[in-house]
Amino acid sequence: MLPSTPVAEGATTDQDPVVAVICSRDRLELLEGALTSLSRAVRPCDQVVVVDSASVRHGAAEMARDAGFGFVRVEEPGVSRAKNAGIAASSAPIVAFTDDDCRVEPSWFARIAAEFVDPTVGFLTGKVVADRQTKLPLSVTDDDRHQRFESVSDPFDLAHGANMAWRRTALSDIGGFDECLGPGARLGVAEEKDAFWRASRAGWVGVHQPDILVTHLQWRTTPQSLRAVFGYGAGMGAVAAKAIRMKVPGGWRLLGRGLWDHGLRGSLKSLTSGYESGALAALGSAAGVAIGAVRASRVPLKDGRFR
Numbered sequence: 001m002l003p004s005t006p007v008a009e010g011a012t013t014d015q016d017p018v019v020a021v022i023c024s025r026d027r028l029e030l031l032e033g034a035l036t037s038l039s040r041a042v043r044p045c046d047q048v049v050v051v052d053s054a055s056v057r058h059g060a061a062e063m064a065r066d067a068g069f070g071f072v073r074v075e076e077p078g079v080s081r082a083k084n085a086g087i088a089a090s091s092a093p094i095v096a097f098t099d100d101d102c103r104v105e106p107s108w109f110a111r112i113a114a115e116f117v118d119p120t121v122g123f124l125t126g127k128v129v130a131d132r133q134t135k136l137p138l139s140v141t142d143d144d145r146h147q148r149f150e151s152v153s154d155p156f157d158l159a160h161g162a163n164m165a166w167r168r169t170a171l172s173d174i175g176g177f178d179e180c181l182g183p184g185a186r187l188g189v190a191e192e193k194d195a196f197w198r199a200s201r202a203g204w205v206g207v208h209q210p211d212i213l214v215t216h217l218q219w220r221t222t223p224q225s226l227r228a229v230f231g232y233g234a235g236m237g238a239v240a241a242k243a244i245r246m247k248v249p250g251g252w253r254l255l256g257r258g259l260w261d262h263g264l265r266g267s268l269k270s271l272t273s274g275y276e277s278g279a280l281a282a283l284g285s286a287a288g289v290a291i292g293a294v295r296a297s298r299v300p301l302k303d304g305r306f307r
Contacts, residue, residue: 005150005203008119008169012093016116018109018165019047021086023079024100025184026055028063030217035067037103046109049090053082053184077184080177080191087171096165097192099139102128102214104163111212112165122170122204123196125159126212134218135277136225147208152200153250154257156236161192163214167204174198180299180306181235187299187306188292189228190235197239198304201248222277229281233258233288238296238306240289245301258289 020038024031031050038048050064054077064071072089074082087095094116098104115124128141141159152158174195182191196206220228236258243251263286270278300307 005120005205006122006170006173008093008167012113012116012119014110014114014117015045016094016113017045017047017092018094018096018113019049019090019092020096020098020109021049021051021083021090022098022100023051023053023082023086024055024060025053025077026057027100028057028059030219031060031100032063033217034098034100034102035063035069038069038098039067041104041106041108043109047090047092049086051082051086051089053077053079078179078182079184080179080182081185083182083191084176084179087168087176093168094165095168095171097161098214099162099216101217101219102162103131103217105213108212108214111209115207115209115212116165116167118205118207120205121207122167122173122199122202123206124165124212125206125208126163126214127210128160128163128214128216131215131217134225135222136229136281137218138220138225138228139216143208144210145208146210149200149206149208152197152206154254155193155197155200155239156190156254156257156262158193158196158206159208162216163212164192166199170199170202170204171195173202173204175303175305178305181238183231187238187296188234188236188288189231190239193235194239194242197243201304226281226284230284230288233263233285234292234295235288236262236285237289237292237294241293241296242301242304242306245297246304255289255293259286262286263289
């Protein structure tokens with residue numbers, strides 16, 4: 001049985017501060033554009049923290065300083081580790097996240113703050129659109145429905161971490177992001193899906209608000225996109241393996257959906273419609289799911305996180 005819905009101790013208003021955490025590693029050109037868009041959206045009460053995730057190139061600190069933003073450097077790579085460092089380096093009651101290859105809308109901070117006036121909301125996702133048409137668009141969420149999630153049985157139906165926000169107390173309840181997941185970690189890319197799932201199991205409500213919008217730059221080549229899709233699949237497999245090992249109802253269904261619905265059946269559907277890139281991506285995702293599940297089965301678990 002899931003716990004009852006938590007309620008934030010201190011009620012927030014739409015004037016409360018939001019801190020945006022943006023993590024980057026050796027992508028200064030992309031980061032510069034992201035900081036420009038955040039500068040146009042940030043309100044006087046808000047914060048921005050730039051986290052340098054073990055970059056070899058120098059320059060992120062200067063960019064953050066020139067924009068008037070906070071800066072943290074993490075010496076070990078891994079986006080989840082960087083996100084957790086950004087959370088620890090800030091104090092605002094609402095913590096938002098976007099990526100260095102995304103551009104936020106001018107109303108981004110204000111719209112995020114408005115959603116957390118409801119004290120039961122623990123996490124929030126928004127719409128992610130592509131800046132241009134490509135053969136294989138990545139990290140795009142075109143769902144225009146406002147949705148409220150009282151429970152999450154399949155976190156892979158939720159939107160992406162490129163446009164999400166959290167109540168700080170909800171992040172604290174789940175112990176932050178699993179540092180064995182996410183770009184740069186060993187178990188694949190699904191750290192936000194895992195966090196949504198754990199927060200839902202802790203009783204927090206999630207909301208998808210399509211009016212909160214970011215644009216995701218489609219800068220990868222098709223081979224690079226296929227590698228990224230494999231990583232997403234590996235993360236999906238790892239989260240499914242975690243659920244199975246924790247004996248959570250629906251864990252095997254998660255694994256089956258990753259292998260079949262998002263994988264083999266998705267490949268057949270794309271192939272039938274003549275979408276060859278989509279077929280390859282679905283096959284790559286299925287392979288990632290299988291490999292990610294096997295890898296994750298060998299990693300110790302404690303308090304719902306890999307160790």
